[in-house]
Each structure stands twice: as structure tokens, then as C-alpha cells.
Amino acid sequence: MNNLTLALDVMGGDYGPPVTVPAALQALTSHSHLHLILVGDQHTISPLLHDCHEDIRRRIDIIHTTDVVAMNERPVHALRKNKHSSMRLALEQVKSGRADACLSAGNTGALMTMAKVLLKMLPGIDRPALVTSLPSAIGKPVYLLDLGANVSCDSETLFQFAVMGSVLYELVEKRARPNVALLNVGIEEIKGNDQVQQAAQLLQFTPQINYSGFIEGDDIYTGCVDVIVCDGFVGNITLKTSEGIAKLLVHQLRKGLTEGIVVRFLAKLIAPRIQKVLNQMNPDHYNGASLLGLRGIVVKSHGNADQAAFLQAINLAMTEAQRRLPEMIHDRLESILLDINS
Template sequence: MSQLTVALDMMGGDHGPSITVPAAAQALSLLPGLNLLLFGPQPVLSPWLQRVGLSDHPRVRVYHCSQLVDNEHKAAYALRHLTDSSMRRALDALARGEAAACVSAGNTGALMAMAMKVVDRVPGVDRPALITRLPQNNGGYALLLDVGANVSCDAGQLVQFALMGEQASRHLLAQPAPRVALLNVGAEANKGTEAVRQAARQLAAMADFRYVGYVEGDDLFSGRADVIVCDGFVGNVALKTSEGVARLLLGAGRRRGLLWKMLTFWLKKRLSHLNPDQYNGASLIGLRASVVKSHGSAGSPAFLNAILQAVAEVEHHLPASIAHRFDTAPQDSHAR
């Protein structure tokens, strides 16, 4: 990779610098062309930076911030009053062009509000969506969106998500003709909410677009679709349920006994691709630049994967490709 700069909110998530600093150090060791802008309170960050040898690293710049965004903060409050927070300062650096991407494990609502205000949306996109990878039984990945940014969506927004997901699949997963589906409670045409049924009709009518119909919850990992579209309420529940089941299976060996240890060994070997840490990083797509949201409970390996996800989006020019897709899509497909 050529030289590339990523801005990191070091204080987001449940664990802050104890997770984000080691992940930053590992990212720098893996990617010689990576430069990092680290945002957080200097007194809090300094001991952790010294511990992993980043205090005087030539590819690191640290910016002191006097405020933090907590999970309890309302998005509107954070937007108006927390302008010197690590989250806001990282997004400001992105908006000014000092960084090519931003990563945060902080408050999702605040991140969404700040990003829409500071970074702005691609023309034609009503609201950005959170998109994440799901492992498939064929060893590949599908993309699921929205997974929590927009709790309620109309048909037009679902169509926009489908267009953005198609581009993400082309550029990030190298799918030349992504199969796009809507997540629904049944496969029949009359099933689902009015918004889902309207979106289905619009997607089916689009030329040069591979819409494959509805998929149900038990198809999330089947490999039947490359992009699965839903509103943020449904997507968030589906994602977190899946992650909970994966952790249940992969953690089965916590029980005592030889049989359970043998079962755990087999499960981890067969189901290691389901480990949520391996696909951590939900991208807030539909913005003019790349913003990646890491799980608040993520450990260092997971936060590292979020950084790598941000780098991949920049290298594949994802925001620009989405902007181009909306320029060339039929006007009525935006369904405003």
C-alpha cells in the first residue's frame, strides 16, 4: 500500500486505550505505509502509548482532546456540545482531508449525527447505513445493511441501501455481479411490510441490477445472496443474535470435562470463521469519506480488523464508487 492516513477515536467503546492503543500498534507493524492520527486525552493516552512504544513513533501523531462521548449521551447533545471530543476531532480531521478514513468504537448515534454534519453525505443518499460482513457456509462473505444506523426505513431508503451494498460488494468482496436480496419474514411476494414490498418492486424493475428476491433469517449464512438489505432495527437484531450464537458455540469449552473440551476443539476448528472478532467493523457508507464503526465491546484483534477495514475501503475507493453509482442510477431508483 502507498502512504495512507487513518484517524482513530482512541476513547470509544467499553475499554478505550487498553484496546485501541495495542490495536494501533499492531496495525502500524502490519502496514508500513500506514500513518495514524490518535485522538484522546493526553494524560490517559500517554501511559498506554509508552507501554507499546508509540510515544515517539514517526508515523503517529497524537491530538489532545478535552471531552469524551459516552454511550449515555444523546446524539443531539454530542453534536452540539462535544466538539472537542475524540470522536468529533477525528471526524474533523477526516473532513479536512488530513485523514482518508476514521475509525471509532463509540456511541453509534453520536457517530452517525457527527459524521452526517461534518463529513456530509453522497448526493442522492438520504441517510448513511451501517454495513457489515457475514460469513457464509461456502467460506466467503455476504454484506448485511443496515445494522443499526436507521431503525425505521421507507422503501426509497431500502433501495438506496441496495445500491450502496451492491457497490460495496463489487469493490470490497470482488463480486462482479452481486446478488442483492431483501430480508423478509417469508419468500412470498405478499409477505412483509409495505416498505419492503415497495422496495422489492422497485429493485425488480431496475436494469443492470441482480435482485434475487426475499431471503429469510435462516438464509443469512447460506450463500444465497451477496448483499442482504433490511432496516436498522431488523439488521441489528439479526447481527447481534448471530454473534451471540457464535460466541455460545465457540465458548462451549468453558464447561468442564474431556467431552466438552473435545467438542470445543472441533467447534473452533469448524466454526472459527463465525468468530465476530474476525469481521468486526461496520462501515457507515453513503458518506463522502470512509467512517468505520467498531463494536463497543471489541477487543484489540477486533479493533485491528476495523482499522484494516477502513484501509481496504480507501484503497478500493468505496465512497467514490458509491457516488458514481448514484450518478448513473435511474432517477426513480433513488425513490426519494
């Protein structure tokens, strides 16, 4: 297996190095071909590396900076003023070719803005979109985008997201002509705001995209479509609400399994199946969203990710680097957009 190098913004997110560095060490232990560039305060990072094996330590580089993009900082301000921030320096490792991908749990808007400026967009795409793979009732993945990188979108942007999502699903899941739908307040053609209505019209007259119409929130996890498109405002609330419900269900299920002797006995008999269900419901097991449409690979982790969740985001960044996702998307995307515009 070819060696991979990831640049981690270890200062980003709610917890910073106490979570990101142990997750990084866990990834290095599991993957002997992995090399990590840890970007952040060396005085905070170094003590967390004291007990790691020498073989692992040799696969770590540290880029020191004490500058951090605050979670509440405006993206444009971060771009102009935080030129030595851990987030920006991590992105610059991808730009220079030193790293194959970048991962951050920091400010989403700042990450999107910096990535767009530093790494540039693929031809025909104006904005990157955060996309993630969600579980479904029938076992296949469902791709949802945008998850918060673009709070408001016009119809052309939603259309581009639909094209990117379709191409991504086709390439990664090896399925031709995946079903694409727009998330809306109803499935009727008259429903929705102007942006959604106009995006629907664009998609209806694009034979290269297998457009299935509108979808409501209660069908997101049924697997009735493959790709679901919305603006970042709707997508972020949808994802966070789903995660909150999943955590509630996991809590209630675990609580119920400890009540009563008979229930505890039955729980032991079906423990493997219960654990599988709990894992599917736990959002930490699918943490990480890709910024789709860039010329480089950038993965966004939840800001409140714990060590296990941040490790999942590292694994996603590795997978996308191994696939060389931007190169995979570029040719297919270009041919579709060329057909559409001709």
C-alpha cells in the first residue's frame, strides 16, 4: 500500500489536542503506511507524544503555531488575518503537495473559505459543498449535501451540488445513474421556495442526472434515493437533528437493557445484534464530511468530536486520499458539464 500523508489541524474544534492527538496516534498505530503532519502549538502537542513508540514518532512532523481560528470568527476575517493559523497551515500542506489531504474540526465557514482560495475549485463549480454518507433502512448509503458550508444557495449552486453528488455516488459506490432528489417541505411540484423550484427545473431538463423530484425529511433514511441536495442551512439542521435523535435512541435503548432481570438475560443473548444496531445509530461512527468540488481533499470533523469520532474522520480522509477523489471527479464532472452547456 502506498504511503499517505495527512495534515491535521489539531487545534480546531471544541477540545483540541487532548482529543485530536490521541486519535492521531491511534490512527498511526493501525496504519503503518500513514504519516501525519500535526499543525498546532508544539508545547501542547509534544507532551502528548511522550509515551508513543519510536516507530510512530518517526511518522509524525509538527508545524508549530499558536494562532487558532476561533469557532465564532467570521470566515473573511479568518482568511485575511489568520495567515499563520493551524487551519490555514494545514491546508497549505495540501496546496504544496506535502500532504494528500487535510482534516480539521474547526470553524466550518473559515475552512471552506480558506480551502476555496488556497486549493481552488474544479472547473464548472463555484462553491464547495460539505457531503457525508448516511445509513439507510435498506443498507445502502445515502449522500447528503450541503451540510453547512453554504448557508444560502441559489438555484445554480443547488444544481451544481446535484451534479457533484451524482458523480461522487457513481464513482465511489460504483452505481450508474444514482437517484438524485431535492430536500423540500413537500413532494408536490408546487412546494418549496424559489431557489428549490428553479433548481428542480434545471434538473428536470438535464438527462445526465437521474433526477427523482422532491423528498421530505422523513424519507432521508429510507434509502428511496441515493443523493439528497439542499442548502447548508437546511442540511446542517437536518444532520444535527438526526444526530440528536440518534443519541437519544441509543441512550434510551441502553437504559432499557439494564432494567429488569429478564431483559438483562435476553440482552446477553442478543448482545451482538444490539451492538450492531447501536453502532449504526451512533453518529460518531460516521463522523467526517468532505468538502466536495475542491482541487484538493479537505475533510471536516464535528467540532465536538471525541477521540473515537475524530479517528473516524481521519479514516475518511485516508480513504479519500487513497481514491484520489478530486482526480476521479474531475474528468466525469467536466464531461457532464460540457454536455449540459453545449
